[in-house]
Amino acid sequence: xxxxxxxxxxxxxxxxILISGLLIVFGALLTLSxxxxxxxxxxxxxxxxxxxxxxxxxxxxKVDADEEFTGEIAGAISAAxxxxxxxxxxxxxxxxxxxxxxxxxxxxxxxxxxxxxRL
Amino acid sequence: xxxxxxxxxxxxxxxxxRPALGLNSNNNNDNITSSVSVDQVNQEExxxxxxxxxxxxxxxxxxxFANATLGNIIMIFIGIIFIYLGIKFDYEPLLLIPIGAGxxxxxxxxxAGNQTGIYETGSVLNYLYFxxxxxxxxxxxxxxxxxxxxxxxxxxxxxxxxxxxxxxxGVFATFLGALYLGFNLPEAGAIGxxxxxxGPTAIFLSSKLANGVNILADGTTVKNLIGPIAIAAYxxxxxxxxxxxxxxxxxxxxxxxxxxxxPPRAVSQKEKMIFPIVALILTTFISPSSLPLLGMxxxxxLLKESGRTERLADTxxxxxIDIVTILLGVTVGASTQADIFITKDSMLIxxxxxxxxxxxxxxxxLFAKLMNLFLKGDNKINxxxxxxxxxxVPDSARVVHTEGLKSDPSNYLLMHAMAPNxxxxxxxxxxxxxxxxxxx
Numbered sequence: 001x002x003x004x005x006x007x008x009x010x011x012x013x014x015x016x017i018l019i020s021g022l023l024i025v026f027g028a029l030l031t032l033s034x035x036x037x038x039x040x041x042x043x044x045x046x047x048x049x050x051x052x053x054x055x056x057x058x059x060x061x062k063v064d065a066d067e068e069f070t071g072e073i074a075g076a077i078s079a080a081x082x083x084x085x086x087x088x089x090x091x092x093x094x095x096x097x098x099x100x101x102x103x104x105x106x107x108x109x110x111x112x113x114x115x116x117x118r119l
Numbered sequence: 120x121x122x123x124x125x126x127x128x129x130x131x132x133x134x135x136x137r138p139a140l141g142l143n144s145n146n147n148n149d150n151i152t153s154s155v156s157v158d159q160v161n162q163e164e165x166x167x168x169x170x171x172x173x174x175x176x177x178x179x180x181x182x183x184f185a186n187a188t189l190g191n192i193i194m195i196f197i198g199i200i201f202i203y204l205g206i207k208f209d210y211e212p213l214l215l216i217p218i219g220a221g222x223x224x225x226x227x228x229x230x231a232g233n234q235t236g237i238y239e240t241g242s243v244l245n246y247l248y249f250x251x252x253x254x255x256x257x258x259x260x261x262x263x264x265x266x267x268x269x270x271x272x273x274x275x276x277x278x279x280x281x282x283x284x285x286x287x288x289g290v291f292a293t294f295l296g297a298l299y300l301g302f303n304l305p306e307a308g309a310i311g312x313x314x315x316x317x318g319p320t321a322i323f324l325s326s327k328l329a330n331g332v333n334i335l336a337d338g339t340t341v342k343n344l345i346g347p348i349a350i351a352a353y354x355x356x357x358x359x360x361x362x363x364x365x366x367x368x369x370x371x372x373x374x375x376x377x378x379x380x381x382p383p384r385a386v387s388q389k390e391k392m393i394f395p396i397v398a399l400i401l402t403t404f405i406s407p408s409s410l411p412l413l414g415m416x417x418x419x420x421l422l423k424e425s426g427r428t429e430r431l432a433d434t435x436x437x438x439x440i441d442i443v444t445i446l447l448g449v450t451v452g453a454s455t456q457a458d459i460f461i462t463k464d465s466m467l468i469x470x471x472x473x474x475x476x477x478x479x480x481x482x483x484x485l486f487a488k489l490m491n492l493f494l495k496g497d498n499k500i501n502x503x504x505x506x507x508x509x510x511x512v513p514d515s516a517r518v519v520h521t522e523g524l525k526s527d528p529s530n531y532l533l534m535h536a537m538a539p540n541x542x543x544x545x546x547x548x549x550x551x552x553x554x555x556x557x558x559x
Contacts, residue, residue, distance in 0.1 A: 021553045
């Protein structure tokens with residue numbers, strides 16, 4: 001690696017950093033977006049080939065398989081499900097723990113129990 | 120209440136009596152050597168009264184009332200304003216209230232040397248501040264953000280990533296501005312990142328570049344600017360709802376504001392799982408210095424999307440990020456100790472921060488307009504979402520959404536604005552990495 005010996009002018013170095021930095025940021029995010037535009041379908045295609053052993057052209061495999069099903073529809077359905085599941089609570093019985101138990105015999109009601117076991 | 124009064128009065132009695140007792144025990148030695156006389160005892164009593172008075176005086180010298188400077192009082196007032204803004208206007212209360220409380224904590228006047236203040240080695244606050252100084256908290260915050268963020272709108276529409284890059288022009292423009300104002304290179308780099316509108320990134324970079332420890336080529340040490348930079352970044356992030364809308368209205372025409380974007384396609388789980396891994400590898404290969412931030416961000420996102428580690432993702436996005444936010448907020452607030460914080464540099468940083476936010480927002484908006492020139496018909500984007508390229512997640516996306524609703528009540532931009540918003544996070548982390556690799 002070569003080192004540029006002491007640039008005395010800070011401002012000019014600043015411009016170097018400004019331009020190269022902006023270029024790198026743009027470059028990085030551009031590569032990322034290009035990858036997801038073009039690279040991802042290829043990866044998914046390869047994955048499909050490996051798992052299903054079926055020959056298909058890249059153009060046949062669409063990332064956007066279901067054009068009709070958009071995020072908005074998904075949002076509407078999930079909102080409906082959410083509302084429905086929340087609603088269910090209204091029909092539940094409020095009494096959850098107290099249950100009436102009837103027993104034929106209990107020491108509480110027995111006279112003989114009471115006479116033998118003094119408190 | 121009565122109990123509290125009782126305890127308080129007992130405590131204050133003890134405090135007042137202590138110096139008197141202390142003086143008596145000293146005088147006992149004298150008593151042994153000197154002959155005991157009634158006269159002497161009287162004198163003793165007088166001395167002990169004097170001593171008690173001296174003790175109270177000494178106690179007073181230890182209190183905040185004696186040590187308060189104008190700076191302290193101003194900063195405490197600012198802390199109260201932060202808390203007020205957070206509660207009353209709901210501007211990022213999760214940040215402003217801890218920071219506001221921290222500002223008050225950090226500016227209570229004290230006598231130096233008792234391991235009280237945040238800048239005194241060995242004090243508890245100093246240990247907590249360690250996480251800021253060494254840049255430990257920001258990656259942990261990023262882990263939580265990653266576990267919270269849904270990148271699907273970005274995957275569905277990858278071209279919106281460029282908007283996140285365009286907003287980074289604010290970072291570099293501010294960097295240049297700081298250089299012109301006479302800051303040296305590392306300091307200017309740390310100040311520039313305020314334009315990234317990302318608190319954790321700003322703290323991370325300033326803790327590496329402007330930490331008051333590094334030594335420059337000409338032998339001088341850099342200034343410690345972590346406090347002012349963090350406060351500027353967080354306060355402008357909280358003020359996004361105030362700063363951005365006028366710029367949007369100024370730069371984007373009424374017709375453009377009404378553009379409806381087509382809903383993003385549904386993204387499969389497989390794509391969502393591939394995204395963090397590929398993005399991690401690509402971005403960190405390009406800018407390895409941003410590894411702590413981006414590594415944790417995409418790791419958190421993988422925890423979320425893998426579908427197998429819901430427990431870990433859940434902790435990362437709730438408990439962990441909450442804990443770190445509390446510590447970060449309070450210590451960053453407390454680092455604004457008046458004698459270190461109120462300087463000309465801080466004022467310059469605040470001014471530069473405001474300008475950088477403006478430039479970043481304009482950069483995003485204008486780039487979105489530029490992109491529209493090349494896009495046809497259905498694919499046109501609403502230029503408003505360019506403003507979300509500054510990474511203040513999810514506040515700027517929300518601002519874009521409400522601004523879009525104002526011009527057309529049926530235009531929901533939130534989902535679309537999230538794409539440049541999260542790519543802004545990635546972009547500013549990359550920018551931080553670049554600056555760090557140039558200047559670190």
